[in-house]
Amino acid sequence: MAEQSNHNNSAPTGKELRLAVLHILLAALGFALMTFFVRISGDLPTMEKAFFRNFVALFIAVYTLFKKKVGFKIVQNAKSSMFLRCLFGTTGLIANFWAIDHLGIADANMLNKLSPFFAIIMSYFIMKEIPNKVDWLCVILAFTGALFIIKPGLGLSSFPALVGLYGGFGAGTAYAYVHKMGKLGQPGPTIVFYFSLFSCMLTLPFMIMQWEPMAPWQLGCLILSGISAAVGQFNITAAYQLAPAKSISVFDYTQVIFAAILGFLFLSEIPDVLSFVGYAVIIFAAVFKWEYNRKTSD
Numbered sequence: 001m002a003e004q005s006n007h008n009n010s011a012p013t014g015k016e017l018r019l020a021v022l023h024i025l026l027a028a029l030g031f032a033l034m035t036f037f038v039r040i041s042g043d044l045p046t047m048e049k050a051f052f053r054n055f056v057a058l059f060i061a062v063y064t065l066f067k068k069k070v071g072f073k074i075v076q077n078a079k080s081s082m083f084l085r086c087l088f089g090t091t092g093l094i095a096n097f098w099a100i101d102h103l104g105i106a107d108a109n110m111l112n113k114l115s116p117f118f119a120i121i122m123s124y125f126i127m128k129e130i131p132n133k134v135d136w137l138c139v140i141l142a143f144t145g146a147l148f149i150i151k152p153g154l155g156l157s158s159f160p161a162l163v164g165l166y167g168g169f170g171a172g173t174a175y176a177y178v179h180k181m182g183k184l185g186q187p188g189p190t191i192v193f194y195f196s197l198f199s200c201m202l203t204l205p206f207m208i209m210q211w212e213p214m215a216p217w218q219l220g221c222l223i224l225s226g227i228s229a230a231v232g233q234f235n236i237t238a239a240y241q242l243a244p245a246k247s248i249s250v251f252d253y254t255q256v257i258f259a260a261i262l263g264f265l266f267l268s269e270i271p272d273v274l275s276f277v278g279y280a281v282i283i284f285a286a287v288f289k290w291e292y293n294r295k296t297s298d
Contacts, residue, residue: 056226092170118172145281
């Protein structure tokens with residue numbers, strides 16, 4: 001999962017904005033590749049996949065902490081937020097990984113991409129940030145699009161999509177807590193470290209109980225998924241340092257396009273017509289919200 005932070009409150013220059021868009025496109029490609037490598041790693045238990053993906057990320061997080069000379073301290077009043085960020089982030093990640101194995105990767109990615117809209121809802125309960133009418137309209141549109149992907153009329157066959165939907169909820173709730181900790185002054189690398197550590201600790205017992213031996217190529221796929229996630233992590237952080245979310249967040253939705261291309265080229269996956277309708281509705285909601293924010297910002 002990416003830690004988004006925007007330290008630049010002034011309007012970005014044209015060069016900065018172009019570079020920020022490049023970073024967020026690379027992040028979208030990185031997260032799509034992570035999804036792809038998890039999918040092609042084969043019939044391994046979800047917890048095993050989640051552990052190795054986070055284990056790689058944990059090493060990268062520790063390296064970043066020492067390189068940037070950031071301590072392990074959790075700031076005052078942020079401990080409960082840190083725990084809930086880790087809990088929702090980890091369970092959301094596990095749900096997303098499970099959905100990847102039971103849905104097309106484009107469907108799984110798009111459901112996970114509902115996280116910005118869930119963040120709007122949860123920010124009201126966590127930060128008392130009241131959404132305006134346009135925010136609510138975008139949330140309703142996004143959920144309408146999600147229904148086209150979930151296809152609830154199919155009964156039990158929609159269960160994997162509901163799990164994928166929780167993946168988006170978990171991620172969105174985690175982002176709301178990241179935002180709250182940012183206001184409390186908690187350094188980003190520390191948040192990444194504790195999230196990776198928590199994820200490894202939670203998934204390790206289940207991985208041991210469900211352990212299945214891996215072929216070298218499967219281990220390689222899971223390591224590549226962790227590296228791809230790190231690529232996404234660093235690039236999305238750089239993007240939000242260069243430009244505000246209202247200017248670039250819409251480009252994050254290119255992840256589902258990258259995922260669909262990977263699925264088509266390597267897995268012979270072609271989303272059905274209803275899924276394409278769902279993609280179009282959700283992307284429209286995101287573009288509309290971004291355009292509204294851009295026009296109404298100072």
